[in-house]
Amino acid sequence: MAALRSGRVWVLAVIYFGFIYGLYALAFFLPTIISGFQEQFGTKFDVFEKGLITAIPYVPAAIVLYLWSRDASKRGVKTWHIAVPAFVGGVSVPAALFMPGPAATIAVITVTACAIFAALPNFWTVPAQFLTGASAAVGIALINTFGNIGGFAAGYATGFFKDLSGSYVLPMFVVGGLMVLSGVLMVLLNRRVRVGGSAEATGQTDGGSTLASSGPVR
Numbered sequence: 001m002a003a004l005r006s007g008r009v010w011v012l013a014v015i016y017f018g019f020i021y022g023l024y025a026l027a028f029f030l031p032t033i034i035s036g037f038q039e040q041f042g043t044k045f046d047v048f049e050k051g052l053i054t055a056i057p058y059v060p061a062a063i064v065l066y067l068w069s070r071d072a073s074k075r076g077v078k079t080w081h082i083a084v085p086a087f088v089g090g091v092s093v094p095a096a097l098f099m100p101g102p103a104a105t106i107a108v109i110t111v112t113a114c115a116i117f118a119a120l121p122n123f124w125t126v127p128a129q130f131l132t133g134a135s136a137a138v139g140i141a142l143i144n145t146f147g148n149i150g151g152f153a154a155g156y157a158t159g160f161f162k163d164l165s166g167s168y169v170l171p172m173f174v175v176g177g178l179m180v181l182s183g184v185l186m187v188l189l190n191r192r193v194r195v196g197g198s199a200e201a202t203g204q205t206d207g208g209s210t211l212a213s214s215g216p217v218r
Helices: 007-035 037-041 047-055 058-075 080-098 102-123 133-165 169-196
Strands: none
Touching: 007 037, 007 047, 007 080, 007 102, 007 133, 007 169, 037 102, 058 080, 058 102, 080 102, 080 169, 133 169
16 A cells, blocks of 8 residues: 555656557557558568568667666666656657658667667666565556556557547657656656655655665666
């Protein structure tokens, strides 16, 4: 119950929701977007070529994930290790729809994939800094569960908004907006914790869940 009442846990759950929503929207609809290249740009690809193109964004994303996480390990996870990818992904998702050709579109989508995969592993270091003991176990479970609702909702919502508007512009702006929201909430969460200090220093708790002694993510 302490974890369920914690405002920080719910903020982290919404942050994770935004990332997972973007991840699944990208995974589900990237093949469809590639199939639309013929109508949009007059470029036709066979099934095998579409499969290869779909794989392109994930190769650089794997490299960026390693390098970004390595930097976070050296410096310690900072707020910008999570917020910056959120903002970059939030801008690049809708921007991909306005590119002049297939190569440029895939390049921008690759930036989106890099942003999402760079943020996710670093995000999971944050809950452990805010919660300890049983509250940590329940809080992490809640964050993971609520966030993965985003994965469930992404396919349905993206398809719904596409059918509603007749294009992918509206659904991709929704994806981008949720990722930007994740970045904003990450910044605000860090400012709140830094101002309030740690529970050990102030003798306060957030809904009964204890801040870890390592203090806030910087």
